[in-house]
Amino acid sequence: MPDTTHRSATISVLVDNESGVLARVIGLFSGRGYNIDSLTVAPVESEGGRSRINIVTSGTEMVIEQIKAQLDRLVPVHRVADLTREGPHIAREMALIKVVGVGEKRVEALRIADAFRARVMDATQESFVFEITGATEKLDAFIDLMRHLGLAEVSRTGIVAMARGVRTI
């Protein structure tokens, strides 16, 4: 019997920074019915160099192996790393969170933000924009707490990730 348990995988992909490369990766996921839980992309080398795409996906072991193999055979892909499998890694995300409110709730929001080491990036008489960085679960928890304190808008980057130690992609 094939293994049907699902797992989450954080995959980093080093690609040539050429036009259409992101469409190729996204098209691969949509065309083959794979999940994208989070995706980030940005150039990581100067001038016509390479970009790094970080994808969080989930599926059975067989599907995740398939995703890696499919990514790896794209022509502009240099390297595919399954950070979840290849050893300990760090995965961080940033969010901007707008909270609108006055009085007690406003004070409480600020207090919690402080506890989460979120920074106030913008403030008015009745609003805050917090910047928070950390693991996805930490961001989730913070956003959850803000819900009854006037949460108005969320903007998240999706995760960026890297292996711990000397290992590189």
Added chain:
Amino acid sequence: MPADEAQSGAEVLLRALKDQGVEVIFGYPGGAVLPIYDALFKQNAIRHILVRQEGGAVHAAEGYARSTGKVGVVLVTSGPGATNAVTGLVDALMDSIPVVCLTGQVPTHLIGNDAFQEADTTGITRPATKHNYLVKRAEDLARVVHEAFYVARSGRPGPVVIDLPKDIVIGKAPYAEPAAAHPSYRPQTEPDHGQIAKAIALLKHAKRPMVYAGGGVINAGPAASAALTQFVRMTGFPVTNTLMGLGAYPASDPQFLGMLGMHGTYEANLAMHGCDVLLNIGARFDDRVTGRLNAFSPGSKKIHADIDPSSINKNVPVDVAIVGDAGRTLDALIAAWKADTTTQDTQALAAWWRHIDAWREKDSLKFTQDMTPGAIIKPQYAIQRLYELTRAVDKEIFITTEVGQHQMWAAQHFHFERPNRWMTSGGLGTMGYGLPAAMGVQVAHPDALVIDIAGEASVLMNIQEMGTLAQYRLPVKVFILNNQYMGMVRQWQELLHGGRYSESYSAALPDFVKLADSFHAVGLRAERVEQVDDVIREMLATDCAVIADIVVDPKENCFPMIPSGAAHNEMILGAEHDHEAAGITDEGLVLV
């Protein structure tokens, strides 16, 4: 200014094609590619074959590629030219055929403006190709062309599109020689020796081994087929080929069990079901082959050798994965088999062969042809006679097919001793493939006998290519098994939809004899069994294109058949056999 830089983009393009060894282009002109056509006009090194629709150009390039092992080349204009090519590109993608398709594009400054005949060709063809390029800078042109050929033919071959804006081909461009190595695309061709050793350990201890070889062996070149033959003979193992793999192992060899899968032989499928060690070389566990996955070859240890790691563990989990070229892998297996001193369990193997021979005795491809004069022609009989009568022909023989029952009967009753002689649309199943593909084969092999085994419905999908046959005097033979139905559809409707023949009758057919005549070809017809040989003989004796309209039994079904969602040991045999219909489940009904 160096002479090189005085060249136009179109000239640079042709020079790069020439340096890639291109001799023939299949194409169709239009506004965006006029500068390329102008450059073609001024040279003699590359021949251009003018097709009648761009879809035909891609299938022709596929036929050319599959029959030669070279990359097939297509040239079409922007917009509708490119969109017409899409079906052929997906066909080549599914069947791993190396094709480079040059598409015209509006000038770079107009891209995105909905200019005349603009289409987002790279967007449309991204999932239809192995890779595609839009050339935005003249200095990239030569490099991109060389890279496209490298990508098309390396690793798992496939189609590559190069979208060429008109200003790039008109303007001056520098030439560049092919690069030594590609920065990121470097498929693994050499197998891992640890994996080879694991495979040999399983194979040496096999009691009921089975070799399942596919299109990847053909992709790996004729030497890989020779190595497959050597390996199978030295081991004494039974071997089957997929539809795409036919010809990889000589059909006349006693160790060959015929094709496997949905319309494969009883012995091939039961051997797949019952084996204890399965060696897959260059096949992709397609659903036409595996049947119901959870019942597929349930008791076997599985070894899968494939050049594309994404083919491995995609549908069927395997025990030993070997990434590499099929030819290199077979060479490594042969060497390791010889070096390993473990003795085979020859008694077990002999017992296994006794099982297989008993299955063989079923003669699952058997059909009954009434030989009384005036009797209706069975389609299988027509192919059998075509096979037998062409054996006496002193020419290389290439067969292409359309898609449907006739395709399956051709696979079952025409036999191939060598690779690259059989071209069929397997993965996409594109009706209309066979005639243009035959055209491409004939262009590559002018002296060969090239036959498109066709259905009357499929052949109409690209019938306009008869004009191309006439223009270039390509003596392709179109052998139509005319059952007046989309027979494959009719068969499924009979077996799965209560005999409600919804829209599957081929109404208002043309008179194929007159149709041949109007396209400057010879039309022949056989309606009764005694006419079959005469028509085939006349067809073979005619030195121009022929349409042979073979009027066959409209009700004949293609058996054996593993219904969708069924297992290998649940196959249905034809009327000649005790009819034990396998139950078609509701899950099976949703499958195609």
